[in-house]
Amino acid sequence: MALIIDKTACTGCGSCLDACPFGALDLVEDKAQVNDNCTLCGTCVEVCPESALSLEDIQRAADERTATSRGVWVFAEQRDGVLPEVVAELLGQGGRLAADLGVELGAVLLGHGVEALAAELFAQGAQKVYLADDPRLAQFDDGIYAAVLARLIARERPEILLAGATALGRSLIPRVATAVATGLTADCTGLAIDPARRLLLQTRPAFGGNIMATIICPDARPQMATVRPRVMKKALPQPGATGELVRYDLDADLKPSTQVLEVVRAIGEQVNLTAAEVVVVGGRGLGGPEGFDLVRELAQALGGVVGATRGAVDAGWIGHAHQVGQTGRTIGPKLYIGLGVSGAVQHLVGMQSSDVIVAVNTDPNAPIFSVATYGIVGNLFAVVPAMLARLKELRG
Amino acid sequence: MKIIVCLKQVPDTASVKLDPVTHTLKREGVAAVINPFDLFALEAALQLRERVGGQILALTMGPPQAAEMLREAIGYGVDDGLLLSDRAFAGADTWATTAALAAGVRHLGGADLIVCGKQAVDGDTAQVGPGLAMRLGLPQVAFVKAIREAAADHLVVERQMDDGYEVVSLPLPGLITVVREIGEPRPPSLKGKMRAKKFEAPVAGAAALGLAEDQVGLRGSFTQVVEVFAPGAAGQREMLPGPAEAAGRAVIDRLVADKVILLGS
């Protein structure tokens, strides 16, 4: 397996050297040369203006599952008999994929005393619900959950399995993929079908969101993907819709490998500024503590957290845990939105590494505009409601 | 307790930035570092060794330069390490990676506990820990934020969930992946660094691990990257004019077009 460099086409421009995240390319006598650090990530192949780089094509025999597997499945995670939003989103997306493939949409439901949820799954578009209801599944355990899913997959042979990139999904699904020996793409933000090859095109961010990659799993089934919450559109619910309920009785040999001793639900507001991908920050321009209601609303709509400037914190409008800046937290989210933030130097040093910065301020000379990707000079109490309204429209 | 910590060498994400004009990755002398999440795994292992004694081995798969990272791990107080390195390992997805790591664990004679970081900052998949546990037939608990109890035959841990946490008893041998709440990684120690100066990491390739070429690397992977492209946005500067309402709607449209806000396909 290798990266192939066409030395006659290579002009020694160095684009590939700059693009390689691993320092795996060198220029030797004005030609690109690959060294041992290469991970075959393919980044260089994309940037070469002469198309002089390519990855050696691998020919692999597809296993027999590829031809015989049919149907799209959604793993219907439930916690205490409640389906998280992401399940409806997955059913929405799964339904579209199933239509493209001309197959059925199934949902897999594991737990104890959860049969009532099947109706909800039908209403959200599932045509079949595979139900494993057993006291041994009352608490989440990776071992038994993975074993049940793996056996169901082996019996029913779906070609695609989608799951939410939740804590539970990200823990369980990799174990399932390994158990059934297939590929898995984590945290997808886009899913589509290549109809010619019946392949799932799975798009996800890589390198901390610096690049996007589209990934396929050509030779094994099911094609498995986890999907971030709030990414996919829900289908229009069809109350009263029904479908086929397929029960799966657990084999006697299965038992949980771990034991849940205690379940503690999160209490109160959690602020994890440094880990958040979206941070909406309020400044003195909010005019008072009630201004933060709007900040919270926007943060919630974007799945982000609330930050504040020192000015807003010192005014007592919000707690110190929210403070961004030299005397608060340093953040570098994918999206920073500053509302009524002027951009004092001590604030800017705490947020300027954010990937995308949106600033809304009435003062056109506010320093924050010098670092903003998108700037709006205007009253935030008019701008933010318009943003919320547009978001709602687009999400349907 | 014999603990194996899985580490990954990653490009320093601080030095990987997108060129705003060409949309290609810019790097300022690719500094390679220990995956930041793996430092929490290392910290968890060091805490456990303080509590119950034992030995910590660092395991990594990577190019030859990853030996440098194992040396760094010795500086943090790890007892020994093993580098899985072979041209055949290149291009591995998580399936092929866990094949090599599982062989590495067996090569080291197994362990009472395997500790992984929750995910790597370059791949962000969070798949290797659970996948490795499955390969080795071990019970697992992912996203551990605290270790309440450590005994020879089990751990009691707190598992972070989206809606709180659960207290879980994990029989040993087993595998955990840890999150940052496990504790701030300690600095390297002077004595460790002095030992690290003389440390030469043992290296094992596919043959030594008993792995065939089609089990590892790109050839042993189920998934393939078919396209890599730059997301829009970063770097550009734009003032959105007009009345507040129009500007508010326009900025959402821009963020959606740039794929900064994801609505779905």
Place this chain on the structure above:
Amino acid sequence: MDYFLSEDQLMIRDLCRQIAEERVKPVRAELDEKEQFPRELMKALAQADLFGLIIPEQYGGLGGGCLENCIAVEELSRACVGVSTTFAASFLGAYPIILFGSEEQKAKYLPIIASGERLAAFALTESAAGSDAGAIQTQARREGDEYVINGSKQWITNGGEARIYSVIAITDRSKGARGASAFIVEEGDPGFSVGKKEIKLGIRASATAELIFNECRIPADRLLAREGMGFVVAMRTFDKSRPGVGAQAVGVAQGALDEAAAFARTRKQFDKPIITFQAVAHMLADMATKVEAARALVYSVARFVDSGAKDISKASAMAKLFPTDIAMEVTTNAVQVLGGHGYMRDYPVEKMMRDAKILQIYEGTNQIQRNVIGQELNKEYGRAK
């Protein structure tokens, strides 16, 4: 600049710089604001083996000398002098044991100081005995197998946080300066307690407290060296530790210079970065030059001390005097370069200025350092004639 440091010394510098950047800087403002003792940071320094830096290898340390200590303290001080004072004060408490302890005393105390399990402290100053150390009132009397200590010590760094104290007390008042002795007192010794914790201008993360001895009974084997050696123990300790205070000064001055230069490059007035104005550039040039001069003096004196030289009092006093005066000047000018920003708590330089002031005062005021240097000059030139 290349300071011709060895590979190990560079390793110490890099590790301390890493800890200062990653662990100290993010919390220094909060520690200062809340006057909070940096317990977590001391744990991190212990995990990094830094408390063993100058402890001999056979007692679990790394066997480093004065220069190694200076390098470590400088890097920590660059981020926070409150933290570096806490760290360095433990060595101040340990030096009497390293220099004068019996084999048993060393074996008992040095390993637990080296591991960072216990902090140490040094107690000489009293309310009526500052620069005039000979005026101390705290007394120790021998009673059978015990010494009984009475009196109180003031402004003791690490007071209440340390668990091992090197204490100077009078054993024979009739002998004047030769009537003092040094003792090891442990937390928990009967009759020993910690009084009021001081509220300070700077180094607010460090703990400064009063120690109270009320019929405090300690076993006789806690005596360091012999009776009457108390001031010799104290002076030899200061000879070793004073370059470390100079290193704190170099560190905080460097930290202030870093902030001032970075600010002057980005701050624009009259459409130009203020560093392009000669008035500012010359200030920075003088600051940078003086920091280098101070560092050169500290490093060369530290190397002199490590050479095993006997007459180090003058050099050691110089290595404290000059850098600490420079630190006060450089930190003050850093505040000036930052202007109004510098005066605000949002920026670290006002804290650096407050912290720098103590360096001219503790471990012998700079007036006392000049006295020491003057006396040594008098002796030297007396001999030369």
